[in-house]
Amino acid sequence: MPTPHLMFGDQLGSTFLPDEADAPIIMIEARSVFRRRRFHRAKAHLVLSAMRHRAAELGDRVRYVQAETYREGLREAVPDGRFTVRHPTSYAALRLVRSFPGAAVLPARGFLVPHEDFRAWADEHDAGRLRQEDFYRWVRREHDLLLDGDHPAGGRWNHDHDNREPPPKGTRVLNAPKPYRPSEDDIDEQVRHDLNTWEAEESVRFVGRDSPRLFPATRREAQAALRRFVQHRLTAFGPYEDAVLAHDPVMSHSLLSASLNLGLLDPADCVEQAEDAWRQGQVPINSAEGFIRQIAGWREYVWQLYWYFGDDYRHRNALRHHAPLPDWFLDLDADSVEARCLSTVLAQVRDTGWTHHIPRLMILGSHALQQGWDPAAVTDWFHRCFVDGYDWVMVPNVIGMSQYADGGRMTTKPYTSGGSYLHKMTDLCSGCAYRPTERTGERACPFTVGYWSFLHRHQARLAKNHRVARSLSGLDRLGDVAEVLRLHARRGDSPP
Secondary structure: OOOOEEOOOOOOOHHHOOOOOOOOEEEEEEOHHHHHOOOEHHHHHHHHHHHHHHHHHHHHHEEEEEEOOHHHHHHHHOOOOOEEEEOOOOHHHHHHHHOOOOEEEEOOOOOOOOHHHHHHHHHOOOOOOOOHHHHHHHHHHHOOOOEEOOEEHHHOOOOHHHOOOOOOOOOOOOOOOOOOOOOOOHHHHHHHHHHHHHHHOOOOOOEOOOOOOOOOOOHHHHHHHHHHHHHHHHHHOOOOOOOEOOOOOOOOOOOOHHHHHOOOOOHHHHHHHHHHHHHOOOOOHHHHHHHHHHHHHHHHHHHHHHHHHOHHHHHOOOOOOOEOOOHHHHOOOHHHOOOHHHHHHHHHHHHHOOOOHHHHHHHHHHHHHHHOEOHHHHHHHHHHHOOOOOHHHHHHHHHHHHOOOOOOOOOOOOOOOOHHHHHHHEOOOOOOOOEOOOOOOOOEOHHHHHHHHHHHHOHHHHOOOHHHHHHHHHHHHOOOHHHHHHHHHHHOOOOO
């Protein structure tokens, strides 16, 4: 008899199927996942909808077990403990399957670079300087992406200079074509009914709102979303990928991260379609390269570092930040926040479980860094509250980049700023009760106050970092540092 094959809820594409064509499939829906942690309701809906849709597609081949825990479900589905599984996407899941002596872990799928190839590349470099740009160029060469012979297409490896435009002046929305939106069906109706029942029984608590499903739950839907992005939205993606508009949270972003991280899309398909669109003259090189960089560069880099750095990496706390997350942040209570940037972005997360990378890094993450919140708690919050958030995604992104908790092993500087950056790259300062250029007084911008307080708190540690040398010299010239620090302390973790 063929060996049963386990598919986790983030391994739903055909590439995760077993090598044996007739092997039975096991899928487990574990209630304990939602009991232990307070996930965003839209995320819970998406994951369960995607799993149940996949089970329906596989038909009689799949045994879909609803159990309290994964372990109980596996014991029910495979009493002898013999099964195969593609390499899981988290250390916890890997430990679980390896605790079954009869489990066979197959090579990972859903990424461009095998683990052993990355380790070989990384071992050839200084372990303290595994920079994303070097890795990205290596991936481009290895996979012949956006190359003309041995040279980068368009004459440059990196088109970031063309992709850092502030939002167009005098406009509330980018006017890009609308993204693909799926239609709910009977499976979604049953998922919503089950979530309501679990909450009514008070056995499960969610955060955020569950509006009609915004993200694909099937490969067919995900492929339609990819086609619409490449054909209609990729053109405007590049220039404004770092810009933020209050009334246009999606702008021209792809919204494909959730589909990629569920395994519904293959990254090779995404980058190949983007390159084809450029070669056919349908999109500019900076937009194609910017999108390919996000997938073949950053996404791949984060996945590899998660495994290369090891499970202890999640506990790094180089800045010794230990403050707990306040209730207003944990509850996504955007209405209690007066700072327009933070209130707007927190409301987007509350309502959809998503916002693009700049609000995540330069508003949510930056505020957490300035306040000195515990990086492990911040990581957990991002994991739970974002529809595309998984352990492998958030540990490097938050510990390494957003919170600088590894002391610079992943990035060359802390990613935080004062209000001036937000004023330049967003329209969120307009109509705000605070002023981005003011650092003292009642109208002092929380980010400006927080930025200078952060630099003051860590100036000794950052003194040798050339990336922040100019800012530290500016700190020395401030005549009101003491007043700034008092204001920061007085505001504390109250909603800004």
